[in-house]
Amino acid sequence: MIQSNNSNTELQRTMKGRHLFMIALGGVIGTGLFNGSGLIINKAGPGGSILAFMAGGLLMYLVMLCLGELAVAMPVSGSFQTYAAKYIGPSTGFTIGWLYWLSWANTAGLEFTTAGITMQRWFPEVPVWVWCILFGTIIFTVNALSARSYAETEFWFSSVKVTAILAFIVLGGAAVFGIIPLKGHEAAPFFSNFTSHGGLFPNGVTAILLTMVTVNYSFQGTELVGIASGESEDPGKTLPRSIRNIIWRTIIFFVLAITIINAFIPWNKAGLSESPFVSVFDQIGIPYAADIMNFVILTALLSVANSGTYAASRMAWSLSMDGMAPSFLKRLSKRGIPLRALVMTISVSAFSLLTSVFAAETVYVWLISISGVITIIVWMSICLSQLLFRKQYVKEGGKLKDLKFKTPLYPIVPILGFGLYAIILVSLLFIPEQRLGIYCSVPFIVFCYMYYHLVVQKKKQQEVRKIEVS
Numbered sequence: 255m256i257q258s259n260n261s262n263t264e265l266q267r268t269m270k271g272r273h274l275f276m277i278a279l280g281g282v283i284g285t286g287l288f289n290g291s292g293l294i295i296n297k298a299g300p301g302g303s304i305l306a307f308m309a310g311g312l313l314m315y316l317v318m319l320c321l322g323e324l325a326v327a328m329p330v331s332g333s334f335q336t337y338a339a340k341y342i343g344p345s346t347g348f349t350i351g352w353l354y355w356l357s358w359a360n361t362a363g364l365e366f367t368t369a370g371i372t373m374q375r376w377f378p379e380v381p382v383w384v385w386c387i388l389f390g391t392i393i394f395t396v397n398a399l400s401a402r403s404y405a406e407t408e409f410w411f412s413s414v415k416v417t418a419i420l421a422f423i424v425l426g427g428a429a430v431f432g433i434i435p436l437k438g439h440e441a442a443p444f445f446s447n448f449t450s451h452g453g454l455f456p457n458g459v460t461a462i463l464l465t466m467v468t469v470n471y472s473f474q475g476t477e478l479v480g481i482a483s484g485e486s487e488d489p490g491k492t493l494p495r496s497i498r499n500i501i502w503r504t505i506i507f508f509v510l511a512i513t514i515i516n517a518f519i520p521w522n523k524a525g526l527s528e529s530p531f532v533s534v535f536d537q538i539g540i541p542y543a544a545d546i547m548n549f550v551i552l553t554a555l556l557s558v559a560n561s562g563t564y565a566a567s568r569m570a571w572s573l574s575m576d577g578m579a580p581s582f583l584k585r586l587s588k589r590g591i592p593l594r595a596l597v598m599t600i601s602v603s604a605f606s607l608l609t610s611v612f613a614a615e616t617v618y619v620w621l622i623s624i625s626g627v628i629t630i631i632v633w634m635s636i637c638l639s640q641l642l643f644r645k646q647y648v649k650e651g652g653k654l655k656d657l658k659f660k661t662p663l664y665p666i667v668p669i670l671g672f673g674l675y676a677i678i679l680v681s682l683l684f685i686p687e688q689r690l691g692i693y694c695s696v697p698f699i700v701f702c703y704m705y706y707h708l709v710v711q712k713k714k715q716q717e718v719r720k721i722e723v724s
Contacts (some may be wrong), residue, residue, distance in 0.1 A: 332572030333480035410559035437539030467626030515650025
């Protein structure tokens, strides 16, 4: 994947360990947590939402263990697309790559739209699409400068929101137990909302399944360390540490934050109209705290858009390097940026403007569903790739002690991860609200496989014949 130093298709390894850690953390803390959490609480109730995030975190943990072994052994920007093509099959790699590109291009657009909605707290008369264009231009410029520019921006974006999440947990926790008095309340809420309004599971335990796609969407982004490994300075050293740290910290952030939100907001009043984080800070009554939190949410949204734009452009570039995308996407700028792939990605993200004009809440949920389904499919491919990689590695005489990062409990971890995600995927067929994600994804998957076999594969065979003749 990485070409010689004289190639104009060579990515530059300029990212440090701190960048990798914050890239993974930055990719996952965004719309799913700050806004999507309200939808999850409303569907599953207090106990169900906490269990849903714990289950989602466990599944993410299994996937990251699999990705860790693959990414450390083969640190390339194609990451799981390259692994799927090599160990599952070229057509699967082609499909996974384009699915992932579409998912992140879609997600970046969602973040721009949500950022525009967030800005309406301060500028209610300015249309959302104006903010979409402004933020899209900023993120494009950051990514067009250099990989280091993207990484450094993401580091500071992520630092702001991680600090805010910690402050939310500390201040919110203090308010829950009465250490900080609440505005308009004589007594501390403690956990009264967990037992009132229908209890922990007001819609039943099965309602957890209704939210798993949105939960998976919330955790989307942790796999970004695999994409970034192709531009990191020392992936063998920094990747294992980043993966181990990100897993537990992400789960802790999500579960504690969701617990505090449930303590403040009855499940039947949570939704998409306002971020539950802003609502909680309003109740605590700290001067300007809600505006501060609104700024943090804005930072988080732009952070995810930044990461999504980066990931999608690198995936498109990787596909072109493997002959699975138009060859003009291979070419890099003088700064080592796949500028053409970046332009293509940001252009697709611009369709997010539709969500601010036509049936905003409905389209928003649909797009989350589609990205959630794609995330499940991509993560299943990571588990299967690791399972097949280890088998081939041992078969070819490789020694396990030489692997710098080993997936524990092999083959239980990859099989369990693949199987559980498969169950979630099948269950979506029985959930009316989530079927659209399947209906939209399956035709695209079928199209990708057919296109690969009818066009891409034939083109590659023709190129091989030309080389043999010459």
